[in-house]
Amino acid sequence: MDLSNAVWVFIGCSLSGLLTALTGIPMYLRRQSLAGDALAHALLPGVCLGIWLSGYRDHWLVYLAGTGTGLLSIALINAIQKRSKIPEDGATGISLVLFFGLGLALLSSMQRAGFGNSGVQHLIMGKAAAMLPSEVYVLGGLFILALILAWLLFRPLWLFCFDPEFAQSSGMPMRQTEWFLNLWVALVVTASIRSIGMVLTAALLITPAAIGHFLSFKPKYMIGISMLSAGFSGALAAWWSAYQPGISTGAAMVVLLSLFAFFVLLAWPNLGYLSRYWISQLEKKRWIQENILKELWKARGLSDQELAFRCGISDAKSLRIKRSMVQQGLIDKEKGSWTLSRLGQEKASSVVRRHRLWESYLHERLNLPADHLHDNAEIVEHLLTDELESRLEAILSKPEQDPHQSQIPYKKS
Amino acid sequence: MESKPIVDVHNLTAGYRRRPAIWNLDFQIQEGKFTGILGPNGSGKSTLLKCLLGQITPYTGYAHLWGQNVDKVRHRIAYVPQKESVDWNFPATVMDVVLMGRYRPGRFWQRLGKKDKEAALYWLEQTGMNHLANRQIGQLSGGQRQRVFLARALAREPSLLFLDEPFAGVDAGSAERILHMLKLLIEQGKSIVMVHHDLVSAGKILDNAILLNTRLVASGPVSEVFNHENLSATYGSDLSILSDVIDLVTRNPGRFKDPRNQKS
Missing domain, CATH: 1.10.60.10 (Iron dependent repressor, metal binding and dimerisation domain)
Structure with missing residues (x-):
């Protein structure tokens, strides 16, 4: 296809967002957000090795080696955990720095060996401006495959994430499922490196799922919201970087997505923190109004001070609320004392x-x-x-x- | 008439992280009975249940269901885990959770159909939860959570049902409903194995009991095994030598595993 570079970048970034969001949901639900981070970092040595061996950055060897070192890091985490008393987060930390360090060492020696202009320096932070059509094809293929797999395996995977004990007792092949998921994550992160960069992929695996979970408890809505928010931030990031070529698309995506996450957490109607605070304030006001009505009903002609005292509020506040009650037609002032309207x-x-x-x-x-x-x-x-x-x-x-x-x-x- | 054994446990020793929690158990469980596994905290009740479900490989001996390894008969069993074992903030409705019970090994790529939804609805009705089908699971009370778990297990239509402390943290109304459902299952000829901790109710609701305190104290009909001697052996602490040996095994650098039990 003969499309301008900007269009490829736009499609590639949107696809990366959609794909990583969908892929991250099982990790988020299994509380393995950190493992996603470790996996993403562990791809670096494999990807570098693949580029070194093949000389191309979109060669199949790159995907193979990247996925390979990613899976190796998970195997290392499992082995450390099984054979020592080091807990999961400790094992994850050890594996992460080991593989990332190896990758950085490879990267710097490659740059010295003259790979500098083949784009290896953008593996860490991502730079979609250099995206190749072949890389977008891979992303698109993976995305279609992901949709098919999600449609077919949605219920078993949801069970696997929610209740492994019950899944195991029902005869689900637990280890195979786990490795299948790891393999899939490694593949997706390798394919997204061009647009997002490995350091920030973890954010795109987890943040969309967190947004979806915050906004809905219904699985299908949660998945949809996650994918939409990441897809949009991908598209916006591509647009942004088109206007400001210096900016890395990965960073732009993460910034946009995180801003959206903050907005949702704070201000989403009914659910956000500020909205809930606002609702609770309205509710508090209703209680006070009802108390004022009740006190006036029980004893007509109460003085302002006495009424405020009985309702447990300050005089100033009582005055403010009574004013608003007059506007609502609930109370009236006659001959210096408060009376109730019919309402x-x-x-x-x-x-x-x-x-x-x-x-x-x-x-x-x-x-x-x-x-x-x-x-x-x-x-x-x-x-x-x-x-x-x-x-x-x-x-x-x-x-x-x-x-x-x-x-x-x-x-x- | 003597009924057939459905669970056969032979010389079973098992535990976690090299520490045996149950020691040389031998017993059988009869088909069509309501059987309880009873014992104090740390007596190995959960370890035994995990062995029966094939979640851990024993160090020695075996636990067979219908004379076979549990992996061969998973379509005939169902399990109700402790409700604390999952995250109830999980994004799922009551219906989603009950539908999880319709998962069948070997056909996991098939999407659920109308029949599965009808079955899930039926069991929600039976447990009195159908009006909450679209509720988020985190909004349920303890008793309602347990009923959802029961409905999910029964949606598998099992011949043998395992439950782990189903009455812990459950309100009286839910407990009554759950017990009623379990009794119905027994009437239909199904078998139930339940880890339980309350001795008083155990005497009233169970047919058979397995009294456990690391080793087997007694197994058989409740009327026979519930006597002072057995109960004090179960809940007392006369096991200092055995627990010393267990410490020894745990600290020993060698591999404490019967070489015949290879599967892990």
Whole structure:
């Protein structure tokens, strides 16, 4: 195909994102995020060796040797763990630095031997501007294969990641599955080196999966979100590097993806930290409003100070909230004292009714003494739904009074 | 009428990291019975279960199901692990987890079909969990989690069901429901092997018991093996010599493994 270099870069980076995101999901779910990092680093000596031997950077020897040293590093981690008391993270650390060090040594001697202009210096950080069409074909082929495998093996793999004990007892070939996954990761990372670079591949294996998991617990949505976020950051990174040729695409992808991850964690509607904080503030305000209504319902003509005191808030805050309640048409000020509007009256009696019904329930059904009821009902009165309220009415058969002999205000019907 | 042995354990010694946790066990489990594996903490209950499931290779002896290695009969068994053994924040719905029970060795590349979904729904109904089918598993209570695990195991339609402490951390309502399901299985002629720790309930719900304290203390019908002598041997500590020998084996640099048990 005769496409301009920028288009190849664009396709290549998007494919790298989609592919690494999909590949990283099992690693993330098995809590092996660090192993992905180690594997990516361990490809370096193999890839260097492949380039040295073949003289090309898109030769099949490069993929073979890269995958080979990647798998070797996993084998080393397993062996160290099995034959010594060094724990998994320790073994992973040892293997990572060993292989990466070997790779760096090879790399520097290759640069001295005149490989400097064949792009080996970009293996570590990635530079998609130098991407060859053949490398994009490999990425595309792997991506199609990944989609087919994911479609076929989605359920067994999900079981393998969720509950290895049950999977084993059901007869799943555990070791073969594990090596198959490792082999796949090694292949994908080798193919993505051109666009992302090995140091940052780990970020693209893990961050998309984390975003997907944060936003959805449904497997298919999680997978879709992961792939989309990584694919988009790949595409954007390619575009960015087209305008600013100095920038490495791998770094650009990781920066964009991480920014998106931060945005999601902070501000995603309903789930992000700020959104949840905002929702909890709204909820707090609703509780205070309901308490004000309730206190006014119980004792008309309360002074401002007395009302604020009974609701446990400062005078200033009480004033602010009352102003907003006037705007909502819940309360009014008549002759210097607060009164409830009809709407306010209705809401207030609902809160009191729920409070007293709940006290009756605790007293009758949980046999709690009278002095244990109030604090609990102070919370539950704000939470009960209409449906729960009518169920309470039914099982208590509409009591006239609560356990403290106060009248329960029912709706007039 | 004497029923056939479904589990045959012979001279079984096994453990982790060279430390034997069970020592020369010999017993059989009868078909169609509700059998409990009982013993104090560290008595090797879980190790025994892992041997029966083929998760660890014994140092000596064997544990056979239907007279064969467990790998040959996996389609006939199901396992309910302890619910603490998995991460419940995992992105999956209740339905996803129960469908995991429809995995069959040898046809893993086949996608699940309508029949599998119907079976999963059926077992969700039976365990009283169908209204929560689309819930994320992390939102379930302890008892509901255990019921999901049971539904997943039963979706395999096993002849022999293994459970690891199914009543630990489970509310009374769920425990009753689980017990009811297990009794139904026994009525249908299935067999159950359950690791259990509560002696009081064990006496009421089990047919047979295996009393374990590193070595086998007793095995047989609950009415026969539950006596003062056996129970004090199970829960007492009269094993100082045996535990010294176990220390010796653990510290010994040689390989403590019967050369005939090669598979790992």
